[in-house]
Amino acid sequence: MNDFLESRICRLTCVAPVHIGSGEVLKSFEYLYDKARQQVYFLNEGKWAQFLASNKLLDEFTAVLGRNGNFSRINIWQWLQGKGFSAEDCDEFIKRKAFLKADLSDKKGTLNDISTGVCDGIGSLYVPGSSIKGMLRTGIIFYLLEHNPGMKAKFCKEMCNALQSGNLKRSLGALSNKMEETLLAYKDDKGNVHKLLAGLQVGDALAGDMAAEPVSVILQRVDGSTYGGRSNQFEKHLPLYWECIPAGSEFELRISMDRAMLQKIGIGSIEEIFGYCRSFMQRGLNLQEKVFGRRYGVLFDEAQAADCFLGAGTGFLQKSLWFSLFADDGEAMRELKSFLDQSFRQHRHRVLDKDISPRTIKLAVSGRRQQMMGLCKLEVMHNA
Structure with a gap:
């Protein structure tokens, strides 16, 4: 085996239901x-x-x-x-x-309509390696920004400028690409650009022999809110159904990293990357718990068993690094309220986002049990 290659068999446990959409919606x-x-x-x-x-x-x-x-x-x-x-x-x-x-x-x-999940040839739901690598990428960028305050402040300023631009989507997309190129690429002595995440290979997470038969569940999307309205209904059941991997499901996957490449940005092991993802998850959870903790405290307690969020319905804070760029939560709130108000005018963010932006917590509801959508745990099991 290449001395520079670290390859591990890992376990992915769905602490809560997970929806990885196939792109197919059935009437x-x-x-x-x-x-x-x-x-x-x-x-x-x-x-x-x-x-x-x-x-x-x-x-x-x-x-x-x-x-x-x-x-x-x-x-x-x-x-x-x-x-x-x-x-x-x-x-x-x-x-x-x-x-x-x-x-x-x-x-x-x-x-x-039902949004179907990604499944293999025999009908078993699985988690594509591309989805997992995207989540690991976010954790790595979060770690690099947290350890480079100057770079973080620079990108924060550029993001605030982007929020004031005429073409918001294009400006933020360009900034996202710039962040990745700056933090996750390097030039060799000949001037050739190398993408560091090419040194991180993530396989599909498959149930394999751990599942006796293909199992999935259908859940309705539910948003929890701090605003109950006249009816005092804090949970809004949306007319959208997802095919989900049920809570408790376990999968195995192989993750390999080229240590020589990733050490250029200070990454020494796969376990470290999992830790970065957990830190990013905790950042979003801490912000939400200040607002939703009184009503949904049990959900935040359960979330401590997880390391990351995966799939759809996990919320803006768990998918975006924009909030993490700000050193001050108050400034972040003001800027993101403006961003969401411009992007989703029909959602009345300017009126309703009094405590947090965005103002909803994404729930997976099965009978009387409520969970946060997409909670997952990652563990290294053994060498590949």
Whole structure:
């Protein structure tokens, strides 16, 4: 083995549900929802079409869709039951199953659109290495900025200028690229530019033999707020459903680093990188706990078992380094309120962001249990 290469088998544990979106969003006529069993069945499209054709149902199915402009009201499972088909009859075209863990009104027989998770060829959800490496990258940049106050202040000033620019998205994107080029690249004696994170290789996190069968859960997106309004409802259930990896799931992955490259920025081990990610996570949690701790204190206690956030629905503070650039939380709040107000005018940030910006905490709700979305723990197990 290369003496400069450190390669470890690591374990990723989902402390809370995690949604890594595949980019596919299914409408209610593109999956089956079994309300009695609280299960969602995802379809193999080719076999589903064959099933409809072989049972002479294709024209009728098309007609049903044509009569219902609002697809969210169509329950194909109930339609099939009305035709006399059982769950066993549907096994031939069901690709995988997921358990519904969201509270759903008894009056509604369907779900809304479902954002599906990334899965492998046999239907098991997994966490792509690219998602994990992106999170590690953020932790590394956070560490480098914290240990270089001058550079941090310089980028903070540039960010404030970007927030005042006419093209906010482009200006911040350019600044993000500049930060990465400055902190995570170097020139050799010949003037060639090398990207240091090329020395960090992260494999996909797979369940492997640790899971007896593919399992996923369907959760509704829920935002917790400090503003209850006239109805005194502090949790807002949004019409968005995600296929998630359930809490407690464990995955294995290989992470390798070129020590010679990463030592140029002071990184000595994979364990150190995990520590940087935990420090970044704690920064965001500390800010939120000052505002949400009284109402959601148990959630913050549970979060101490995690090292990072992964996937969708984890909140602005856990994805962005902008807040971390400020030495003063008050200044950060003022600038980011302005940023969010410009970016999301319909959300009324200027009116509602009185305590923290953004003003919501992202929740995974299963029955009576509430968790923060996307909490994960990382551990080095042994050498690869």
